[in-house]
Amino acid sequence: MLNFILKRLGLAVLVAFTVSFISFSLMFLSGDPAAALAGETASDQDVEAIRVLYGFDRPMLVQYWDWLSSALVGDLGESYYFKLPVSSLIAERLQVTMLLGLCGISFALLTAVPLGVAAAIRPNSIIDRIALFLSVAGQAMPSFWFGLILIVVFSIQLGWLPPSGTATWRHFIMPTIVLGYYAMPAIMRLTRAGMLEVLSSEYIRTARAKGASEFTVLFKHALRNAIIPVVSLAAVQMGFMLGGSIVVESIFALHGAGYLAWESIARNDLPTVQALILVFSLFYIVFTFLSDVLNAWLDPRMRAG
Structure with a gap:
């Protein structure tokens, strides 16, 4: 198990360095950052002054090395627009996004996995049809709508929940439902398909023939194997929720990291954009690494492979 973890950790570190270089390069591939900062009405002298001021006149590899060396010690530069350290700015906004992402993936898992299991136990039943309806509706319905x-319904007509803000836990109920509902269909379908495949296996019939209780068969034998691909999918969905929550944060006025990304792109705040791309990518890498470790613990065949 230790060798497996070390191999996956080394791969994760390699991917992280690759992603850091790509995220840094994207800002220069999209055009001249000095011209973007100077504005459309700036003269050539103004553009050149900004290029020298921010160090854009140096070779890109030199700029990347300086940026990476500072990033490794927590210094992500200073925001051009907010005039604040990028690390403190992201840390403040990331709390909202992390809380929203954790609530969203928890809602998706606690809803989709039981529905997927119930649909697999009783295929073509009313429960299976309800799960199918929720799955199709979740894919077809835009999150902003x-x-x-x-x-x-719940804020204007009924007055049960606040429409925006982050003051109390009640402010996160509707954003959690919207964000989690988007991830439900894939998790539900994967759980149902995995359970149907596992329940038709020989070892499940053997366990039942030996007199094992239905609870033991379903949750100790069947679900343990069927949940393995769900773990990987949940890790990807969690990374997506953190990086793609800009729509939900905009609708409910949650000033998290997703909304900060939109603000930074709109205002050509290059240090903040670069740092956010790196942070969101690292979340994907970390969650994928953790899902690989958890899957290896659930399935010893992965460790052997």
Whole structure:
């Protein structure tokens, strides 16, 4: 198990360095950052002054090395627009996004996995049809439309929940439902398909023939194997929720890291954009690494492979 973890950790570190270089290079591939900062009405002298001021006149590899060396010690530069250290700015905004992402993936798992298991136990039943309906609706319904409908119903008409803000836990109920509901269909379908495949296996029939209880068969033998691909999918979905929550944060006025990314792109705040791309990518890498370790613990065949 230790060798497996070390191999996956080494691969994760290699991917992280690759992603850091790509995220840094994207800012220069999209055009001249000095011209973008100077604005459309700036003269050539102004553009050149900004290029020298921010060090854009140096070779890109030299700029990348300086940026990476500072990033490794927690210094991500200073925001051009907010005039604050990028690390403190992201740390403050990331708390909202992390809380929203954890609530969203928890809601998705606690809803989709039981529904997927129930649908697999009783295929073609009313429960299976309800799960199928929720899965199709979740894929077809845009998250911004769903969020606005919830605001109209539960905030404006019924007055049960606040429409925006982060003051109390009640402010996160509707954003959690919107964000989690988007991840539910894939998790539900994968759980159902995995359970159907596992329940038809020989070892499940053997366990039942030996007199094992239905609870033991379903949750100790079947679900343990069927949940393995769900763990990997949940890790990817969690990374997506953190990086792609900009729509939900905008609808419910949650000033998290996703909304900060939109603000930084709109205002050509290059240090903040670069840092956010790196942070969101690292979340994907970390969650994928943790899912690999958890899957290896659940399935010893992965460790042997």
